[in-house]
Amino acid sequence: MTESAVLAAQIERWPIAGHFTISRGAKTEAVTVVAEIGRGGHVGRGECVPYPRYGETPEATLKAILSMQEAVGRGLDRRALQAMMQPSAARNALDCALLDLEAKTSGKRVWDLLGRPAPRAxxxxxxxxxxxxxxxxxxxxxxxxxxxxxxxxxxxxxxxxxxxxxxxxxxxxxxxxxxxxxxxxxxxxxxxxxxxxxxxxxxxxxxxxxxxxxxxxxxxxxxxxxxxxxxxxxxxxxxxxxxxxxxxxxxxxxxxxxxxxxxxxxxxxxxxxxxxxxxxxxxxxxxxxxxxxxxxxxxxxxxxxxxxxxxxxxxxxxxxxxxxxxxxx
Incomplete structure (x- = not known):
């Protein structure tokens, strides 16, 4: 029987060196949300940045990620994720975590799994x-x-x-x-x-x-x-x-x-x-x-x-x- 996957997520805050200013305003820290999906001793991670320009907040993004706990436990894959969630920071974190978990479980680099060119410097x-x-x-x-x-x-x-x-x-x-x-x-x-x-x-x-x-x-x-x-x-x-x-x-x-x-x-x-x-x-x-x-x-x-x-x-x-x-x- 395949071990069920477990989903966790948290909000993280990373101070910016000085300040970061664009036409919409300035900020002094980066607020990110990290999703972690664990299965069989491996943990896949994905990080996203909720964007106020699109009405996203860290708290709502965290809630959206954690709402997928049951689906992840049932074996959610990336194709199903695209259908279940609209494009968003939350879906990005989950998509990247699933890819990372797939790579770590298989022992292969993710670009080889996807059939893409290996990135270079x-x-x-x-x-x-x-x-x-x-x-x-x-x-x-x-x-x-x-x-x-x-x-x-x-x-x-x-x-x-x-x-x-x-x-x-x-x-x-x-x-x-x-x-x-x-x-x-x-x-x-x-x-x-x-x-x-x-x-x-x-x-x-x-x-x-x-x-x-x-x-x-x-x-x-x-x-x-x-x-x-x-x-x-x-x-x-x-x-x-x-x-x-x-x-x-x-x-x-x-x-x-x-x-x-x-x-x-x-x-x-x-x-x-x-x-x-x-x-x-x-x-x-x-x-x-x-x-x-x-x-x-x-x-x-x-x-x-x-x-x-x-x-x-x-x-x-x-x-x-x-x-x-x-x-x-």
Whole structure:
């Protein structure tokens, strides 16, 4: 008789080094929820970040995870999970925990189980928080040796901000994330300023659902959907507005959907960016399987924390290495 699986979950709080500021506000800690599924002496783990932008809270996410205890005990698998839960942070934690458990039980790496390319060390973006041009330039100067910087914009005066950042990091590749902070009125001037600064990509300049203007203009910089894209079902309507999509496991509801979404995005002709919330290496590790598909990898969450969890991913400056089996997968 097969031993039943046991589900546990908890909320964790991880202090951020300094503060993390975007157009919607600032925070000083990352609040994550970790799911653990144990069976036969093995424990699979998955970490998620509830996102207030989508009405998620840590408490509700924890409750949603624990509501699956009976299903997990009956042998819930990833396919059934997709049908039982809508895409969410909670489903991400469970999906990743089930994958980790499968890998640990089989003694195989998760990419071999899924028939995906083994991830290799790759360059991650490093985020510069939103602030005054002077503050952002000073922060940029400290990390100007990094090859890829992600610049948070989305407020009045963004032209001055990106110009100051470019002066502070003349050799770095720059990508911008406006976090829905621009308007149809300032979209073209801001894109022009980004083009002038040599920005490669601009993420989600307009609010989701109010981004029609992107289809009516000449885009001098490639534009990437973030809040406007969630899973495969959301891709079709974006083709005239965006050049790329940012795939995040918390939005997609887990690695299972994220991998399928990456395949579908390629078929639709989108470039791919792999993104993250501010979280520990346990949340970044599954996303590493998407890195071979991506033009941009943005998995710097642990670099923004005061400390990562023990046994976390290896970061060599901006170079991020695949997870060891003890961490995940």
């Amino acid at each position: 790759c360059t991650t973006a490093y985020t510069i928080s939103l602030g005054s041009p002077e503050t952002m330039a000073a922060a940029t100067a400290k990390v100007a040796h990094r090859p890829l910087l992600k610049i948070k914009l989305g407020a009045e005066g963004d032209g001055a901000r990106i110009a100051a950042v470019r002066e502070a990091a003349p050799r770095s590749e720059l990508i911008v994330d406006a976090n829905e902070g621009w308007t149809a009125a300032n979209l073209e001037p801001n894109l022009a300023e980004c083009a002038r600064a040599g920005v490669t990509l601009v993420e989600q300049p307009l609010p989701a659902g109010e981004d029609e203007a992107l289809a009516r203009i000449m885009r001098p910089v490639a534009v990437c959907a973030d809040e406007s894209v969630h899973d495969r079902a959301s891709l079709e309507g974006l083709r005239e507005r965006y050049d790329a999509v940012n795939i995040k496991l918390d939005k997609a509801g887990g690695l299972t959907e994220a991998l399928a979404m990456a395949d579908a995005a390629h078929a639709h002709g989108f470039g791919i960016m792999i993104g993250c919330m501010v979280a520990t290496s346990l949340a970044m590790a599954p996303a590493m399987l998407l890195a071979p598909e991506a033009r941009f990898v943005d998995l710097d969450g642990p670099l923004l924390l005061k400390r990562d969890r023990d046994g976390g991913l290896r970061y060599d400056d901006s170079l991020i290495y695949p997870p060891e089996p003890a961490l995940w997968g």
